[in-house]
Amino acid sequence: MPTRRIIIDLSDRQLYLLDDDTVIRAFPVGIGRMVTATPQGEFSIINKVPNPGGPFGVFWMGLSKPHYGIHGTNDPSSIGHLVSHGCIRMYNNDVLELASQVSIGTRVTIRS
Template sequence: MAYRIIVDLSDHQLHLLDGSRVVKSYPVGVGKMLTRTPTGDYRIINKQFHPGGPFGVLWMGLSKPHYGIHGTNDPSSIGRNVSHGCIRMYNQDVLDLSRRVPIGTRVTIRP
């Protein structure tokens, strides 16, 4: 299976797709007005468990430097525009996603 990820900023959802079929959707928190999440096409380039700080249980770095998909130590931020541009997920969701997608997975972020 060649999974890919689509992040819809407007509805705060991350969709995992297998071809054109949505396998699973997760709620996310995204960038605030002054530090918006960048739109475009990227890839997951690394994974780090227990990265420390506000990143929850897992960090998955994107091919855009300094941006990633990660857990959070503030679950109330999910569904809101509060981050410095990264995509925040509930810790259990980011672990589930990480088990499903390998490094190199395509990530499309759209408005």
């Protein structure tokens, strides 16, 4: 069985879903502003919350770095831009698709 993992490339503002080392899906994302940059490093998904409310769109996946996550948005025009306080924003349809394909414990690499 392939191992799923996520790579978020800050320079091209894309989230890649991989099976082992093969990219199976790419999604555009919004990332942190310069003063509230998205943290780089190795993390994992620690929780999944449907309908979290507020600016988090239809789904929240919390990362092992406290207060950071991958989530939907109530402002789709923000995708592709430096807009957040460090979280990874996705279109609501995209975050639902991603959430259905990854589990708690999935490795998340954030790099520039």
